[in-house]
Amino acid sequence: MESLGTFFQDFSHNIGNYFAVFFTAMIPIGELRASIPLALGAFKLDIYSALILSIIGNMIPAAVVVFALEPLSKFLMSRFRPANRFFTWLFNRTRRKYSKRFEKYKGFALAVFVGIPLPMTGAWTGAIIAFVFGIPPKKAILDIFLGVLMAAAIVTAVFETVGYVRILMG
Numbered sequence: 001m002e003s004l005g006t007f008f009q010d011f012s013h014n015i016g017n018y019f020a021v022f023f024t025a026m027i028p029i030g031e032l033r034a035s036i037p038l039a040l041g042a043f044k045l046d047i048y049s050a051l052i053l054s055i056i057g058n059m060i061p062a063a064v065v066v067f068a069l070e071p072l073s074k075f076l077m078s079r080f081r082p083a084n085r086f087f088t089w090l091f092n093r094t095r096r097k098y099s100k101r102f103e104k105y106k107g108f109a110l111a112v113f114v115g116i117p118l119p120m121t122g123a124w125t126g127a128i129i130a131f132v133f134g135i136p137p138k139k140a141i142l143d144i145f146l147g148v149l150m151a152a153a154i155v156t157a158v159f160e161t162v163g164y165v166r167i168l169m170g
Contacts, residue, residue, distance in 0.1 A: 017043040025057030028124040033117045036155045062123035066140045069131040107143045114147025
């Protein structure tokens with residue numbers, strides 16, 4: 001019973017940190033690249049809390065983007081001529097230019113793209129790419145989730161071995 005009391009004490013002590021990590025993972029630029037080092041370095045959270053909060057926080061906006069962009073674009077295309085022209089141009093150009101390369105590796109390519117923790121890659125960008133290439137939302141969510149897991153593993157491994165904080169502090 002003592003361990004349950006310790007759990008609740010730790011939880012209540014860290015609730016602000018948990019929210020900070022969770023919402024940091026939702027931010028498009030930082031995503032996991034920011035939330036995991038924040039959790040492990042600044043807040044000294046355990047690795048399980050850091051990963052769970054970061055992965056869930058990163059997946060929520062990606063799921064919203066994947067499921068919302070298609071209905072939103074259809075609505076805008078049906079109501080506004082400039083939106084119709086823009087989306088038609090975007091879809092035609094992107095699919096014509098990249099579809100042969102993308103078709104070959106589709107889900108794998110999306111997962112790897114999301115999984116490489118570099119600027120302008122991640123769940124947000126992966127969700128937009130899935131939309132532009134017409135990947136069905138359920139398939140896109142799975143591929144993005146696999147990429148988020150890869151990114152979480154890479155960021156955690158780098159932080160635990162090299163340490164973002166030590167790199168930034170010089």
